Amino acid sequence: MKTRFIFNPRSGRNARRPWLPRHIRDFIAAHRLDASVVATNGPGHATELAREALAAGCNRVIAVGGDGTMNEIAQALLHAPAALGLIPCGSGNGLARHLGLPTNTQRALELAVAPTARTATIDTGVVNGRPFFNAMGSGFDAEISRRFNRLEHRGLPAYARTGFAAFCRRRNEHVIIRSGGRQHALETLLIAVANSEQYGNGAFIAPGARVDDGLLDLVAIRPVGFASAIPLIARLFLGKIHHSSRVVSLRGARFTIERPQPGLIHTDGETHTTGAILEIEVRPRSLRLLVPARDPFTTAPNDPAVLRAVEVPSP
Numbered sequence: 001m002k003t004r005f006i007f008n009p010r011s012g013r014n015a016r017r018p019w020l021p022r023h024i025r026d027f028i029a030a031h032r033l034d035a036s037v038v039a040t041n042g043p044g045h046a047t048e049l050a051r052e053a054l055a056a057g058c059n060r061v062i063a064v065g066g067d068g069t070m071n072e073i074a075q076a077l078l079h080a081p082a083a084l085g086l087i088p089c090g091s092g093n094g095l096a097r098h099l100g101l102p103t104n105t106q107r108a109l110e111l112a113v114a115p116t117a118r119t120a121t122i123d124t125g126v127v128n129g130r131p132f133f134n135a136m137g138s139g140f141d142a143e144i145s146r147r148f149n150r151l152e153h154r155g156l157p158a159y160a161r162t163g164f165a166a167f168c169r170r171r172n173e174h175v176i177i178r179s180g181g182r183q184h185a186l187e188t189l190l191i192a193v194a195n196s197e198q199y200g201n202g203a204f205i206a207p208g209a210r211v212d213d214g215l216l217d218l219v220a221i222r223p224v225g226f227a228s229a230i231p232l233i234a235r236l237f238l239g240k241i242h243h244s245s246r247v248v249s250l251r252g253a254r255f256t257i258e259r260p261q262p263g264l265i266h267t268d269g270e271t272h273t274t275g276a277i278l279e280i281e282v283r284p285r286s287l288r289l290l291v292p293a294r295d296p297f298t299t300a301p302n303d304p305a306v307l308r309a310v311e312v313p314s315p
Helices: 012-016 020-030 045-055 067-077 094-098 105-113 140-148 156-168 226-238
Strands: 003-007 035-039 060-065 083-088 118-127 130-132 135-139 173-179 182-188 190-194 198-200 216-221 247-252 254-258 263-267 270-274 277-291
Touching: 003 020, 003 045, 003 105, 012 060, 020 035, 020 105, 045 060, 045 067, 060 067, 060 105, 067 083, 067 094, 067 130, 067 277, 083 094, 083 105, 094 198, 130 135, 130 263, 135 140, 140 156, 140 190, 140 263, 140 270, 173 216, 173 247, 182 216, 182 247, 216 277, 247 254
Parallel strands: 003 035, 003 060, 060 083, 083 277
Antiparallel strands: 118 130, 118 277, 135 190, 135 263, 173 182, 173 254, 190 216, 216 247, 254 277, 263 270
8 A cells, every 4th residue: 555644844743843754754664664755845735745646656645734734635635546644743633633533643653554444535615716624714713823823832822822812803794694595694703614523622613513414514603702702712612612692503515605805714724815705615525534443433522423434445
């Protein structure tokens, strides 16, 4: 089985672990694998490297990085025969956590090359032509991503500090959301459209979301002040944000969001400037992804059967 590891030296923990590519190469040699390691050199390079891996006949392409690295590589693997593997090294690792994949590097490395690993197919989302695999967002959501991406040192504490600073300068937006023949006019702090349940680090923005149901979950949060923000954050980490009266939750295969003006969005944590109108849709079962051979999706608190893993033949 031919495997290509794509290592992002700037992702999350990787900036402090320059030795990791050497460790992976030693692992490859020790197990006599038909595999290689390449490193990215800037934004967008991971997509190019993933396309080269496909052209070279790789059966598995492994993202060694965070959600942004995963996004770039997955773009090249949409509808492709190769499977995506994840060695989560980012700050949030939302998709990996949602799927129950190991966040320990050694265990994730073993899964990435295990012949017993299961290949499942999951949905993906697209917003104005940009794919996302975990979540996208606008408003306050995108502003936090913009600020967070500028930090040298990341992690949950840094995210909290960044969120507080952004909240102090927050701007609400009046939006119109259309889906399923219905229209919703809302004043919002943020809008997130999720494929999985969580942003990462146990922050459940869309409890009950599934990556294989052919649907996306839209979560709009109405304007809040400091006093009402605190219980809302608690609900976020308890997996109960959808129980708040400040939250509007919708589920569908397509959404149109009209904003007052063009502005920022994020796709899996990476920010972009785009038009005032956001066209969002799901692409069902469009990405092959490696998951453990055992079924890790049994019901547990805040982890309700998140994936009906579908067996697909190896290429």
